Each structure stands twice: as C-alpha cells, then as structure tokens.
Amino acid sequence: MENCAMSESALSSPAPEIGVAVFLLKGNKVLLGRRRSSMGHNTFAVPGGHLEFGESFEECAARELMEETGLAIENIEFLTATNNVFSDAGKPVHLVVVFMRAVLADPDQLPQNLEPDKCYGWDWYNWNNLPEPLIQPIESVVRTGFDPFPAHEKQ
Numbered sequence: 425m426e427n428c429a430m431s432e433s434a435l436s437s438p439a440p441e442i443g444v445a446v447f448l449l450k451g452n453k454v455l456l457g458r459r460r461s462s463m464g465h466n467t468f469a470v471p472g473g474h475l476e477f478g479e480s481f482e483e484c485a486a487r488e489l490m491e492e493t494g495l496a497i498e499n500i501e502f503l504t505a506t507n508n509v510f511s512d513a514g515k516p517v518h519l520v521v522v523f524m525r526a527v528l529a530d531p532d533q534l535p536q537n538l539e540p541d542k543c544y545g546w547d548w549y550n551w552n553n554l555p556e557p558l559i560q561p562i563e564s565v566v567r568t569g570f571d572p573f574p575a576h577e578k579q
C-alpha cells in the first residue's frame with residue numbers, strides 16, 4: 425500500500441531533471457555535437473549527462489566526457505546553472521543544468537563518437553560562429569551574454 429501511494433505521488437509531481445553540461449575549451453573553440461537523443465533532438469549540445477546519486481559535478485563531468493567522447497579532461501570548474509521549464513516536442517520539461525568547463529588532459533587527444541545512438545558526432549566550433557540550433561538551455565544562457573572562457577583568455 426505504502427509503495428503504491430509513493431509511486432502515485434511521484435507520478436503527480438515529477439522531479440526536475442539535473443543535467444551536467446561541459447564546455448570543453450580548446451583555444452577559442454568548444455566541442456559540440458548534434459543530438460540524436462529525444463530531448464533536444466537535432467540541436468547542438470556539449471557533452472554531458474545526468475548527475476548520478478552521490479556524484480560531484482566534477483566527477484559527473486569527467487565520467488560523461490569519457491563515456492561519450494573517450495576524452496580525459498582536467499581543470500574542471502563550475503560556471504553557472506540554469507533552471508528552465510519549457511516544452512520539447514510537445515512534452516513539458518523541467519531542467520536544471522549545471523554548466524562546467526574543462527580542458528583536455530592531453531591536447532593531442534581526438535574526440536570519438538562513443539554513443540552514436542545519442543549523437544551524430546563531435547566537432548570543434550569557434551565560439552564566435554556557433555552552429556544552430558543550440559539546445560534550449562545553452563541558447564538561453566548564450567543570449568544573456570554568457571561565455572565559458574576564463575576572463576584573462578578573452579581578447
């Protein structure tokens with residue numbers, strides 16, 4: 425009975441999703457891929473995924489980068505977080521996205537598309553010439569003038 429009541433309340437008030445999205449920086453470029461996943465289908469997004477129970481943001485960022493691209497990263501830092509409620513392909517979505525930045529542990533590493541069911545492929549894009557459309561939370565944060573680069577590296 426108790427289990428039954430719990431799942432009913434979970435159904436009537438679904439929890440927001442927590443995503444960790446990682447801006448991997450290389451010079452003035454960032455790594456983006458066009459999504460095959462249902463959420464944000466066909467939009468460009470950075471590597472990342474859902475925060476797992478007990479995980480730090482930095483652990484999640486390193487794990488997702490390794491799982492999705494095979495890249496080892498370092499200097500992983502928190503940037504900002506967004507809280508967006510919107511509609512995606514007719515479905516309501518409530519997303520808390522934690523944006524991180526990082527750099528390659530070895531600058532010669534090349535990204536691999538290790539989850540081809542979720543992404544069409546990874547490529548480096550100049551920050552001043554980002555592809556479109558961007559996934560909604562990135563689009564909205566970029567529109568506010570946000571950029572992921574350390575202040576001292578801006579020219």
Ligand SMILES: Nc1nc2c([nH]c(=O)n2[C@H]2C[C@H](O)[C@@H](COP(=O)(O)OP(=O)(O)OP(=O)(O)O)O2)c(=O)[nH]1
Nearest residue numbers: 443444445461463469470471472473474521559561
């Ligand atoms: N990867 C990624 N996710 C993003 C970005 N912006 C954004 O809102 N998200 C959201 C979409 C998802 O609802 C959530 C988790 O990301 P995901 O869809 O890539 O999750 P995933 O399948 O790789 O991860 P998992 O469930 O296997 O852990 O974060 C972004 O730029 N990159």
Ligand SMILES: [Mg+2]
Nearest residue numbers: 471472473492
């Ligand atoms: Mg992902």
